[in-house]
Amino acid sequence: MAASSSTTGNLLPFQPFSLPASNQRTLGEPHAPGTVIPLALQLSPERAAGHDATSSLDAVVTTIKQLADRGDLDAALRRHGTLLFRGLPIQKADDFSRFAHAFGYKPHEIIGIVVDRPLLAKNVAPANESALTTTIGSHNESPQVPHAPAYIFFYAHRVPEKGGETPIGSSLEIFNKVNQEVPEFIQELAEKGVKQTTIYKPNAQYKGGSTLKQAFGKLINDEDSDEVKRQKIEDQIRRYNRPAEYTSWQWNEDGGITLEHILPAIRTQPGTGIPGFFTSLAAQYAQKKRTPDAERLRTVRDTTYGDGSAIPERYLDVLLRVTEETRVLHKWQRGDVLVYDNRIAQHGREPWEGKQEDRQVFASLWDGELPGAYGTAAFAQVVPALPDIQV
Structure with a gap:
């Protein structure tokens, strides 16, 4: 996902890198051969060496906007379902908000929320505040309501020493199997x-x-x-x-x-x-x-x-067996950002040891093109939510 110097000037190139097998795998059908989940990206080490821009959130945001405008990020999400960005200069909720907004998506409004998500920054809230002993199995976000986000961003603000991984799996591969x-x-x-x-x-x-x-x-x-x-x-x-x-x-x-x-x-x-x-x-x-x-x-x-x-x-x-056989568990490093296409990828949360506050993951939800219907039943049609009522 490197940017051409003739069109991007000092924009920062992201390069894929490999993760341990427990954290990254090659997807089966219907994905194209060689497709991995998640696609792990980091700033080019060669470009980072001695380049002040790599420590600048402004430079990262500018680069993401350029890649989004070219359609590179959408293409990567359509193929891989989930992207990991590592080594970014993100230190707090406001930084994460700026990074997420750079993708150019429309913020998602949760209608009928079942968890408490107090606002931490613009379109940023805690991912889930349930007890650290609670396992949250693999799922698509908001499957219990008709109005669900197209994209989910997660940012690891604090990570526990043991546990607290986030599952990653392909809804398409699960269906196929x-x-x-x-x-x-x-x-x-x-x-x-x-x-x-x-x-x-x-x-x-x-x-x-x-x-x-x-x-x-x-x-x-x-x-x-x-x-x-x-x-x-x-x-x-x-x-x-x-x-x-x-x-x-x-x-x-x-x-x-x-x-x-x-x-x-x-x-x-x-x-x-x-x-x-x-x-x-x-x-x-x-x-x-x-x-x-x-x-x-x-x-x-x-x-x-x-x-x-x-x-x-x-x-x-x-x-359940297929879901667990085909998922990987993302071992968080502080500052990691995971971007899910919620329409084709599933996430969850593993329990962790220590204290509740040892794991702090923030979330940002976004809208995109609606998924299509499978079959001809009327209930299968996904429709947009109505605009908010003016008072």
Whole structure:
């Protein structure tokens, strides 16, 4: 990804480098031969030697903008799914924000957030604040709602001595392998979709969780009546822009709300039409296998087929095994930035030893072209969210 000197002047060239096998692997079909995940990039050591610009965030941002304008970064993400940038002069949330904004994407608005993400810098928030002992299995970001980001950026501000790795895997490769083993599972997902049921309560249900107001109540004022508050929450839900048979809700006695979506668990890559999973099914199933129900069933309920019937465990066993066999675990170094194309790549989080604050990873979410539908079912169509309501 080196820039031509005739067109870029003093712009900084990024060069690929290799990671340990546990952290980087060659992808199988449908990826092109020799495609690795993640593509690891660093500034050219030769260029860095004695070159003051390599320590300048301004120079890095200028270079990223140039590469983005040429389409180089989009092309790399379409092929590899995930990029690692190492050795950048990023020291804080504001630096990370500048780097992420240089890609030129549109900031993603989370409608119906289930975790607490306080703003640290422009379009930057903590990635996840759940307990350090919690394993977060491989998943695409926001599969439980219709409006999901296209890109996710992660920046390692602090890293633990042991553990805390971030899984990386290809949704396209997982789909291809599962389809070879249990094509009937793929057929059922295409025909029925999945039902995602999420319960939002007035108060956070666990450490790092969101409240109902954080999820849908950003336009609520303290002086609003209960009726007006409910109306504003429902107006935000309607921004998902979906028919009532695919997105519905009911109010609960405690003042919370239960929200149901019938969604596609398979979507297609923009530009290629290649199908891939877009789901947290494997992560939820793994959590179910290792965690008692009383601790597990807090915010997100078990996922079923769209008609409410249970997904056979023999299918979920295959999906979980393939997901774990094809992933790598990114061992963070301080200052690392991972960029995911969320439409075709999955991420997660491993537990770590030490203290909660030993691992601080910041996230930045961005929109892009919508993925396509797999199959002809109406629920499979991915539609843009409606603009925010003006008050």
